[in-house]
Amino acid sequence: MRGKSSEQIMEEQPGARAERGFAPQAVQITQLSRTYRTGGTVVRALDEVSIAFPVGSFTAIMGPSGSGKSTLLQCAAGLDRPDSGQVTIGGTDLTGLDETALTLLRRDHIGFVFQSFNLLPSLSATQNVELPLRLAGVRPDRATVARALAAVGLADRAGHRPAQLSGGQQQRVAIARALVARPAVLFADEPTGALDAATGKELLATLRTLLQDPDAGLDSIVMVTHDPVVAAHADRVVFLADGRLVGELLRPTAAQVAARMTGLEADRC
């Protein structure tokens, strides 16, 4: 698969994949390992993790600090290279791609949202949403950008700069920017971490709506969070400890998630 061309990737559009029945999973991760070496220290951040995120699923990843949550998200999104294992999105194994093909796949099929909104302060909401398209050399279609902002409830804030928006509105701009290219998968690392509880709840409701909206073209959302209340908004919560998957809960309550986390924290002591 190494050196796969962009044409080959484009043939495997996520939208086509379900129709053709090739890959019922939005993301398939197989025996993923990632080791960090700093000085004489070796940290196995991910240790042969295998997990799939089905089409239509909203998954939360939880675990104690340092358990490998962000590393898993970064490797799954093609932002970091694992030592071994596979990540398959839209029928394409990311780990087999050269840098150019990986950049194209990320651009066309993967959205990423961070805790810090990472908006450019001098640009309007519209210009921030357009930015990834412009950086990719694509002329932004006005209607597409307007639709992306409307989908996150910001049709009437398109001309505002980040300083003129609330935290929740800024994160909505970041989500519109992540979704403007209609990616198959949205990866979110603590998307509500900088928001108050009520604003975070609204944002999670918007993510759920986007996942259910056929026009958004979104197959799956994978979110890292430390907050059991936030995790309980997902369909499934998976738990990591010491770089390994150690369990999952389906449609759990916040109390169930909190209890499982307390158990994992106690195991570390």
Ligand SMILES: Nc1ncnc2c1ncn2[C@@H]1O[C@H](COP(=O)(O)OP(=O)(O)OP(=O)(O)O)[C@@H](O)[C@H]1O
């Ligand atoms: N760039 C890096 N260099 C060295 N070690 C790293 C690096 N990134 C992560 N690690 C180590 O890998 C392990 C997993 O880190 P990771 O950030 O994935 O955990 P996490 O579960 O997201 O943690 P947190 O909840 O604190 O954000 C930790 O022990 C961390 O110190």
